[in-house]
Structure formats: structure tokens, C-alpha cells
Amino acid sequence: MKEVLKVEGMTCDHCVDKVEKFVGEIEGVEHIEVKLEQQEVAVTFNPPATLEDIKEAILDAGYTLA
Template identity: 85%
Template structure:
């Protein structure tokens, strides 16, 4: 599955690294692409990862879903 999420609060490379770390730790996540300029995170994933898990990981990293 592929999803693109709008994420608020990302401002620098540290933010990119943090989102990639939190989401990337989920089993089933295959690829993450963070676009600071668009405030978007594109994720490719398969079960057992779910969209809810990914959203929760982004929130746990300290960012807001738009």
C-alpha cells in the first residue's frame, strides 16, 4: 500500500530523520520519503503495518497530521 500524509511541524533535516526513524521502526514499512517543502510523508507499507500505526508513530515523533 502507498499513502501520502500531510504532516505539520517539520522544519529541518533533524525532523526528516526523526520521522524516518519512528515510522521506519514499524514492521512492514518498506519505504519512507519525507518532503519538507510540501510538508508531506510518502510511505509504502504492507501488513502488519497499518495506516493507524503510521499515523500514531508520526504523532509520537512530535508532529501533527494536517
Template identity: 40%
Template sequence: MKETLRIKGMSCGHCVKAVEKALSEVSGVEKVQVDLGSGTATVDSSGPLDMAEVRRKIEKAGYELV
């Protein structure tokens, strides 16, 4: 499954890496691609994402899921 998430608070390459790392820790996530310009992350997963877990990981990294 592919899902695009809006992430608020990213401003640099370090932010991209932090969000990629946080999302890659979510169970079922196989691939993460973050686009700093659009403020989005595209996630490929083996099944439906647990959005509560996604939100926790993003917030723990210091960003906001919009």
C-alpha cells in the same frame, strides 16, 4: 501499497530524519520518503497501514498527522 501523509511541524533536516525513523518503525512499512518542502511523507508498505499506529509514532516523535 503507496500512501502520502501530511505531517505538520517539520522545519528542518532533523525533523525529516525523525519522521523517517518514526514511520519506518510502523509494521509493514518498507520505504519512507519525507519531503520537507511539501510537508509530506510517502510510505511504501507491504499492506494497508494501521493509521492509529502511524499517528502514535508521528505524535511520539513530536509532529502531527494532518
């Protein structure tokens, strides 16, 4: 599965690294692409990862879902 999420609050490369770290720790996540300019995070994943897991990881990293 591939989902693109709008994420608010990312302002720099450190933010990109933080989102990649938090989402990347989820089992089943295959690829993460953070687009800072567009405030988007594209995630390719398979079970056991779920969209809710990914959303929770982004929130845990300190960012807001649009």
C-alpha cells in the same frame, strides 16, 4: 500500499530524520519519503503495518497530521 500524509511541524533535516526513524521502526514499512518543503510523508507499507500505526508514529515523533 502507498499513502501520502500531510504533516505539520517539520522544519529541518533533523525533523526528516526523526520521522523516518519513528515510522521506519514499524514492521511492514518498506519505504519512507519525507518531503520537507511540501510537508508530506509518503509511506509504502504492507501488513502487519497499518495506516493507523504510521499516523501514531508520526504523532509520537512530535508532529501533527494536517
